[in-house]
Amino acid sequence: MALFFLFITPVFLCGLAFVFYLVFPTAPMDILILGLDARPGEGFATRTDSIILLGVDPGRVRVSMLSIPRDLFIDVPGYGLQRINTVNAIGEQAQAGSGPALLSSGIEQDFGIGVDRYIRLNFDGFVQLVDAVGGITIEVERTIVDNAYPLPDGGTTSIRFDPGMQVMDGETALIYARTRHSDDDYARAGRQQQVIMALSRKLINPLYLPGALAALTRSVDTNMTLFDMVSVTPTVLFNAGRFDNLVINRDWITSRDGVAVPNFAALRPWIDERFD
Numbered sequence: 001m002a003l004f005f006l007f008i009t010p011v012f013l014c015g016l017a018f019v020f021y022l023v024f025p026t027a028p029m030d031i032l033i034l035g036l037d038a039r040p041g042e043g044f045a046t047r048t049d050s051i052i053l054l055g056v057d058p059g060r061v062r063v064s065m066l067s068i069p070r071d072l073f074i075d076v077p078g079y080g081l082q083r084i085n086t087v088n089a090i091g092e093q094a095q096a097g098s099g100p101a102l103l104s105s106g107i108e109q110d111f112g113i114g115v116d117r118y119i120r121l122n123f124d125g126f127v128q129l130v131d132a133v134g135g136i137t138i139e140v141e142r143t144i145v146d147n148a149y150p151l152p153d154g155g156t157t158s159i160r161f162d163p164g165m166q167v168m169d170g171e172t173a174l175i176y177a178r179t180r181h182s183d184d185d186y187a188r189a190g191r192q193q194q195v196i197m198a199l200s201r202k203l204i205n206p207l208y209l210p211g212a213l214a215a216l217t218r219s220v221d222t223n224m225t226l227f228d229m230v231s232v233t234p235t236v237l238f239n240a241g242r243f244d245n246l247v248i249n250r251d252w253i254t255s256r257d258g259v260a261v262p263n264f265a266a267l268r269p270w271i272d273e274r275f276d
Contacts, residue, residue, distance in 0.1 A: 025058035025059040025061075026058050026231040026232075027058075028056065028057040028058070029116045029117060029232055029276075030053060030055050030056075030114060030115055030117075030276055031053070031054040031055075031115070031116065031117045031118065031232075032051075032052075032053060032054075032103065032104055032115045032119070033051075033052040033054055033118075033119045033196075034051060034088060034100065034119065034120045034121075035048065035049045035050035035051075035121060035177075036048060036049065036088070036120060036121065036122045037049040038122040044088070044097075044120060044221060045089050045092035046089055047070070047085045047089055048085045048087075048088050048103075049070065049085070050070070050177070050189070051067070051070065051084060051085070051103075052067050052068075052193070053065070053068070053107070053111075053113060055275040056232040056235050056236060057274075058231070058234070058235045061238055061239070062244060063236055063239040063243045064243065064244045064245070065243045065244070065246070066245075066271070066274075067189035067192065067248065068248055068262070069084075069185045069186060069189055069247075069248055069249075070084060070085035071084075071085070071185060071260065072084050072248065072253065072261060072262055073256070073259045074106045074109075074110045074261065075106060075110055076090070076102065076103075076105070076106040077106065077109060081256075081257065083259075084103070084106075087099070087103040087106055088100065088120075091103065100118035100120060104118065110262070112268075112271065112272075113276075114276065117222065117228060118222060118224075119220060119221075119222045120221040121219060122219070123174055124219060125215070125216075126177075127170030127171055128170065128215040129170070129199070129215045129216065129219070129220075130169065130170035130174075131170040132212050132214065132215040133199065133202040133208040133211065134202065135170070135173075136167070136168055136198035136199055136202055137166070137168075137198060137201075138165070138166055138168055138173070138198055139164070139165050140162065140163050140165075142163055143161070143162055143163060144160065144161040144183070146159050146160075146181040148181050149175065149179055149181070159179060161176060161179075173195055173198075176191055177191055179191075186248075189247045193243070197240070197242075198241070200240040200243070201240045204240050213229075244274060248262055251266075
C-alpha cells in the first residue's frame with residue numbers, strides 16, 4: 001500500500017497542477033526560433049538557415065508553427081526591403097546582440113505578429129539538443145538524394161535518406177533538416193518542422209528534460225526566462241507532434257519590386273487565428 005501511494009502521489013499532484021494550469025492559463029507567447037548558418041568561431045553575426053515562429057496559446061491549449069523561407073524579402077524598419085535570412089546579420093553588425101530584435105521588428109511590422117521571445121541556435125547547438133533526448137524518430141516520406149550537401153570546410157558530400165521511419169542522432173537530424181538540393185527550400189522548411197515536432201514528442205518523457213535544458217543552456221542564445229519555459233511547456237507537451245503548422249510556400253507568395261514577398265492578404269486569416 002505504501003508503494004502504491006508513493007507512485008500515485010506525484011501523478012495526482014501533476015494532474016492537479018495541469019488542471020490549475022488550464023483554469024488559470026498564462027498569457028499567449030510568440031517565440032521566434034532562428035537556426036544560424038554559423039560555422040565554429042563565427043558567432044551570431046551570420047545568416048539564418050531557418051526561421052520559425054512558434055505561437056503558444058495556453059488558454060486554448062494550442063501550438064502553431066509558421067515557417068518563413070529564407071529567400072523571401074520583408075520590410076525592415078530603417079533598412080527597407082531585405083532578404084529575411086540576412087536581417088539577423090545586419091542587426092548584429094550594427095550592434096552585437098541586436099539581430100533578433102531587428103528581425104522581430106520586421107516580422108511585427110510585416111506579419112502583424114508581436115514576437116515575445118527568441119531562441120537562436122547554431123549547428124552544434126542543434127546537434128547537442130537532439131543527442132540530449134536520445135535522438136528523434138522521423139518518418140521520411142520519400143527518397144532524398146543530395147550530391148552537393150555542404151561541409152564545414154567548404155566542400156560538399158553526397159547524402160541519402162530512404163523512405164520510412166528512422167531514428168536519427170543529432171548529426172543525422174541536422175543533415176535531414178538542412179538538405180535542399182533534391183527538392184527546394186519549402187520542402188526543407190517542412191522537414192525542419194518535422195524535426196521540431198519529433199523533439200516535442202521526446203520531451204513528453206520527463207527523463208529527457210534535464211538533459212535538454214542543459215543542452216539549451218550550453219549552446220543556445222535566448223531571452224526566455226525559466227518562468228517562460230515553465231509557462232509554455234505544458235501546452236507544448238500536450239500538443240507534442242500535433243502542432244498546427246504552415247510553411248509559406250509558393251501558394252502563399254507574391255512579388256514586389258522584382259523579388260518574392262509573403263502574400264500577407266492571403267496569410268492574414270491564418271495568422272490572426274493563431275498568433276497573439
